[in-house]
Amino acid sequence: MNGDERWKILRLHVxxxxxxxxxxxxxxxxxxxxxxxxxxxxxGGLQALDRNTRSDTGKRHTDADAVAVIERLALTxxxxxxxxxxxxxxxxAGQKGFHAPSYATVREIVQALDPALVTLALEGPxxxxxxxxxxxxxxxxxxxxxxxxxxxxLDILITGANxxxxxxxxxxxxxxxxxxxxxxxxFTGAPSAMNTALALRQAIWRxxxxxxxxxxxxxxxxxxxxxxxxxHHLERTAIELHIRLIYSTIGRPQGRGKIERxxxxxxxxxxxxxxxxxxxxxxxxxxxxxxxxxDRAIGSFIATYNERPHQELGRSPRDSWVADGWLPRMPDSxxxxxxxxxxxxxxxxxxxxxxxxxxxxxxxxxLAPFVGHTVTIRYDPRDISEIRVYDxxxxxxxxxxxxxxxxxxxxxxIESARRAxxxxxxxxINERIPTHATREEPRKTAPTPTRRRLGTYEED
Numbered sequence: 001m002n003g004d005e006r007w008k009i010l011r012l013h014v015x016x017x018x019x020x021x022x023x024x025x026x027x028x029x030x031x032x033x034x035x036x037x038x039x040x041x042x043x044g045g046l047q048a049l050d051r052n053t054r055s056d057t058g059k060r061h062t063d064a065d066a067v068a069v070i071e072r073l074a075l076t077x078x079x080x081x082x083x084x085x086x087x088x089x090x091x092x093a094g095q096k097g098f099h100a101p102s103y104a105t106v107r108e109i110v111q112a113l114d115p116a117l118v119t120l121a122l123e124g125p126x127x128x129x130x131x132x133x134x135x136x137x138x139x140x141x142x143x144x145x146x147x148x149x150x151x152x153x154l155d156i157l158i159t160g161a162n163x164x165x166x167x168x169x170x171x172x173x174x175x176x177x178x179x180x181x182x183x184x185x186x187f188t189g190a191p192s193a194m195n196t197a198l199a200l201r202q203a204i205w206r207x208x209x210x211x212x213x214x215x216x217x218x219x220x221x222x223x224x225x226x227x228x229x230x231x232h233h234l235e236r237t238a239i240e241l242h243i244r245l246i247y248s249t250i251g252r253p254q255g256r257g258k259i260e261r262x263x264x265x266x267x268x269x270x271x272x273x274x275x276x277x278x279x280x281x282x283x284x285x286x287x288x289x290x291x292x293x294x295d296r297a298i299g300s301f302i303a304t305y306n307e308r309p310h311q312e313l314g315r316s317p318r319d320s321w322v323a324d325g326w327l328p329r330m331p332d333s334x335x336x337x338x339x340x341x342x343x344x345x346x347x348x349x350x351x352x353x354x355x356x357x358x359x360x361x362x363x364x365x366x367l368a369p370f371v372g373h374t375v376t377i378r379y380d381p382r383d384i385s386e387i388r389v390y391d392x393x394x395x396x397x398x399x400x401x402x403x404x405x406x407x408x409x410x411x412x413x414i415e416s417a418r419r420a421x422x423x424x425x426x427x428x429i430n431e432r433i434p435t436h437a438t439r440e441e442p443r444k445t446a447p448t449p450t451r452r453r454l455g456t457y458e459e460d
Contacts, residue, residue: 003050010037010049065098067109074110075121082107139177143321144328146176147218149199151191152263157276157287158294160188162419165287167278168294170266171195173203174259175214176222178320179310181262181302182214186295193233196223197341198380200237204341205334212303214321216328220244237340241331262305270301335395338378338388349374355387355399362387362399370396 009027012018013034020038024031040048069092073085080088086106093100101109120128140146151171160166171185183203185195206215221243223234238245271277274297275288289297306318313320331337348355350370354363357377367389376390377399389396 003046006037006049007041007046010034010041013038014041063098063101065096066093066101066105069093070101070106070109071113074113075118077122079122082110085110140175141177143175143177143180143214143323143326144216144218146220146222147173147182147203148176148222148259149173149196150224150259150263151195154271154294155267155278156271156274156289156294157278157285158188159287159290161291165276168291169195170263170298171199172259172262173199174262175218175317175321176258178214178317179258179262179313180214180306180317180321184298184302186291186298188291196234197237201337201341204241204331205337206330209303211318212306213318214306216330217241218243220246222246222248224248240340265305266298266301270297335388338380339390339393339395346377346379347374348377354402355389357387358384360384360401360403363402364389364397364399366397367399 009023009029013020013023020031020034023029023034037049066089069089070085073080073088079085082103086101086103089106090100116128149171151169154168154170156168157165158168166188168186168188169191171187171191172181173183174180175182183199183201185199185202187195204215204217207213221238223245224247235245237243272279274294276285278285307316309316310320346357348357350367350373352371354361354367355375355377356362357379370391373391375396376393377387378390379387385401387399389399
């Protein structure tokens with residue numbers, strides 16, 4: 001084959017960017033030959049393709065059978081050492097009658113293997129994907145085009161609701177274009193659809209802090225494939241708000257790299273400076289913060305993060321989000337947003353003294369015409385000092401807990417107080433009940449059965 005014929009094939013790769021692997025498949029010419037032609041072309045142009053000299057002139061020639069044996073052993077899992085590989089090759093050469101290569105030749109052949117081929121053969125498809133597979137990274141063209149939402153378990157211990165050390169979680173919602181944090185949620189216990197919904201509620205609605213400008217409904221929400229994100233609750237909310245949900249492939253978090261990097265920033269810059277941090281070398285750190293204190297610390301850090309210049313953007317996330325000024329797509333009202341994002345509706349009958357829920361009593365003058373009727377209530381678990389009341393999906397009013405009108409009280413606080421009270425009562429009962437029945441004198445009849453202490457359980 002002359003130079004012109006070689007160039008007709010090679011130009012498909014040089015000019016049209018057709019991969020050599022596809023050319024090898026379509027033309028029947030080996031990929032190694034095509035790679036050699038390409039190297040000749042890059043070194044000497046079209047004239048180099050006319051040369052009849054071998055590209056391997058001056059190099060060591062090795063029996064093809066020996067090369068096949070060396071490559072097979074080098075791609076076998078687990079791979080033997082070079083010394084063992086050379087010894088096995090020499091042994092097989094004696095059995096099959098081909099020329100035994102030297103140790104240096106074996107080493108050259110092993111080192112010349114394609115790293116991607118070695119990774120796939122020895123470490124499997126996951127390692128090959130993470131190291132060699134092509135990844136397309138892109139940035140959203142404008143704010144609120146793509147949001148990312150994800151959870152992480154924080155490397156810190158706090159004082160839990162039961163007084164014991166607990167490890168909290170953080171849910172964040174980030175705008176892909178500006179890297180701005182639009183909303184977050186700090187909680188204990190396993191991630192749930194409710195925690196995701198509360199973080200989205202904060203992200204979408206306008207904040208009381210004027211400097212935290214990020215808000216609106218995104219066009220696309222990129223989330224994990226966990227059950228808390230794939231819930232019917234979130235899917236229904238996305239349909240109502242016209243949000244396109246995109247789930248990352250199971251076991252492949254590369255699409256959420258930006259939010260993963262933010263989690264790393266939180267851990268190294270904020271949590272490392274707080275008491276109870278679970279860092280390298282820390283031994284039995286003692287928790288000093290409760291959930292509310294940690295929430296305030298993370299909120300303050302996010303405010304600073306949004307205002308400081310971002311290394312990749314050259315300006316702050318807030319300035320990147322605000323840009324030249326634009327109007328985000330917003331829900332009709334906060335009540336409409338709450339109707340989608342807050343908890344599963346609860347049905348309660350309006351009593352003469354208000355609505356009873358979780359041991360609290362909620363009143364509002366607007367409830368007067370609904371006494372004796374069953375209504376639907378929705379609430380924020382972080383603050384149940386008020387509830388939102390609906391009649392057949394029509395918003396009626398916000399009812400206030402009259403006993404705590406100005407106190408922000410979470411459902412977790414109430415449940416913790418109830419558990420503590422039950423434990424106190426059980427201890428009091430156990431102190432008053434003797435463990436053994438007293439007997440005046442021994443008898444031959446069956447002994448009086450002992451009275452056991454009341455059992456207590458962790459959830460009590």
